[in-house]
Amino acid sequence: MHYVDSEVGRLQAVLLHRPGPELARLTPRNNDSLLFDGIPWVGRAQEEHDRFADQLRTRGVEVLYLTDLLTEVLQIEQAREELVDAVLADIRLGDTLRRRVRDHLGYLDPAGLTRVLTAGLAHDEMTPGSGLVYRMMDRRDFVVDPLPNLLFTRDSSFWVRDHAAVTSLAMSARRRETSITHAIYEHHPRFAGTETAYDPWLEPLEGGDVLLLSPGVLAVGVGERTTPAGAERLARAVFAAGLAHTVLAVPIAQERATMHLDTVCTMVDVDTVLMYPNVADDLVAYTLTEGDEGDPVVHGPDPFLVAAAKAMGVDRLRTIHTGLDVVTAEREQWDDGNNTLAIAPRVCVAYERNVETNAQLERAGIEVIRIAGSELGSGRGGPRCMSCPISREPLDPARAE
Known part of the structure; x- marks a missing residue:
């Protein structure tokens, strides 16, 4: 069964994309339009990604590769037609x-x-x-066009409980990615009968902006990639399906360094977040709850950490800050220091290069599994960006039954 109700429940199965020939298509002529800040060394990027996948497997995580699922799906005529039509729609x-x-x-x-x-x-x-x-x-x-950003499987889909949300990617260089993800969830036997909580033809919404703070509580970053209309559409969908009771819409700066909410905030325990200190005090949230006739009721804005703790039913969220000073924090945030992947409560995967952030995590009692990312990070994405959890041990066992 595929089920995800939090950011930190023990990870059981994950969807990855091993970087392939699409990265070799990047040149100084096209890397900006394809959303990469550099030209990665493909062989080294593959080695780094293989080590990332191996670290997950050693912790008992089943690793599924997007290209394997896609090749299997293309044996189904209807799926093949849909994916070819998506190409021809250009x-x-x-x-x-x-x-x-x-x-x-x-x-x-x-x-x-x-x-x-x-x-x-x-x-x-x-x-x-x-x-x-x-x-x-x-x-x-x-x-x-090639799709080098397929590496970041978090953006094109995410799961809310037993529903898959196939997102609507804002940037033209990435929009065709969701045709692939949608076909896999729609046609692959492994996902037979899966219901969706979002579809790629709806308002812009990207998975990197969505945090499952606790069972029933979602935070959605609104900025460069996700629009207010996308956040509201998701809230309507999860309320109608009984998947959540609260959605927090969190405005973030519309800049390359902070393109998604998970570039400034990720969870590393059931009540603990890793946050970029340069925005921690300014981050606010609009609280959406279910209203009459499907229209969400909006409250706020309130300080994000206050609104999140209230929605989650805890006194306060413990906060771990990136780095030790303003300059270090800015450097390590740019290198995806905040973009950790929790594989269990108090256990996360992080890029090894973010030395001070990782030390901060360990001082706070968080186990850090370090991976190389000198080449993988050229597209501005860390371990969370590169992974789409499709099964986690529930934090709310009653709802998973």
């Missing part, structure tokens, strides 16, 4: 090139199609032909 193609792309994809076996869906299709990888769009393309352009 308005840049025009009718002539669209027909050629459909023909090209039609000859590929599931493994070959998986590669194109993830790593893209370059201009020179197609048989030259007629058509204005193809002939006017630069030979370095892509007919089908």
Whole structure:
């Protein structure tokens, strides 16, 4: 059974994407538009990711790879058609090139199609032909864009109890990612019968902005990637399905360094958060609860830590700060020091480079599993960003039965 009701329940199964040929498509010419701050060394990124996955396995976590699930799903004709249609929906193609792309994809076996869906299709990888769009393309352009951000599986989906939420990604370079995630949840036998709490055609909402603070309480960052309308839509959905009783909408700065809520705050215990101190005192929350006729009732804003503790039914949240001074905190927040993945209460995975933040965690009694991230971090994402938990040991056993 797939079930997640918190950020910290013992992790049982997780969805990862091992970086592949899509990262080799990044160049100084396109890395900005594909949302990477650098050009990663692909081989080293794969080694770092393999060690990350191995650390999870040694703790008893089942690791599922997105490309394996995708290849299996592409053996199902309906799923294949849906995923090809998502590629062909690109308005840049025009009718002539669209027909050629459909023909090209039609000859590929599931493994070959998986590669194109993830790593893209370059201009020179197609048989030259007629058509204005193809002939006017630069030979370095892509007919089908690669998806290097698939590495960050947290953003395209998350789970609330036994429901999968397939998100609506805000940036054009990432929108096709959710067609893959949606097809996997819709068609793969492992997820048969799974109900959804969100769909990719709705208002912008990204998984990195959603924290499951406790059973029934969600925090949703609103900023660069998630809109107020997305947060409100999610609140309506989880209230209607009985998945939550409170949603906290948390405004965050619309900047690259703070693109998601989990870049400034993650949970490391049932009552403990790791927070970026430069925003901790200013972070506020609007509290949404279920109202009449489906319209959420909105209260606040109130200080985030106060509103969160009240919604969770605890006296206060313990706070661990990133780094020891303003400069160190800013450096380590940029290097995803706040973006930890809890695999059990008081046990988390973090990048080894964030020395002071990790020391702070350990002084507070949190076990830190350190992983390398010199190459993985070039897309601005840490262990939480790179993982989509699909099963955790419930903190609310009664609701899981």
